[in-house]
Amino acid sequence: MERAVDEMEQAYLEAADGDARDALRRALGDALQELATMSGQVSRGYVRASRPADLARKLGRERRDRDAARAAGR
DSSP states (O other): OHHHHHHHHHHHHHHTTTOHHHHHHHHHHHHHHHHHHHHHHHHTTSOOOSSHHHHHHHHHHHHHHHHHHHHHHO
8 A cells, every 4th residue: 555655655756847836726626526526426415325335235236136137138
């Protein structure tokens, strides 16, 4: 995990030509976009669970159901 964070840090610094403030702005912007995407998915009902394990079970079951419905429709 630490290695991945170091790699992300290096990538943002390179994209910002070594400017730490710009790198932080870019990272924050990306994080905010990711949060907005997840928030939209939650508000549309794509993601609902009280615990991560519940979410994994729910998404797994729903995905299997969707895949089965698509296969039956072909």
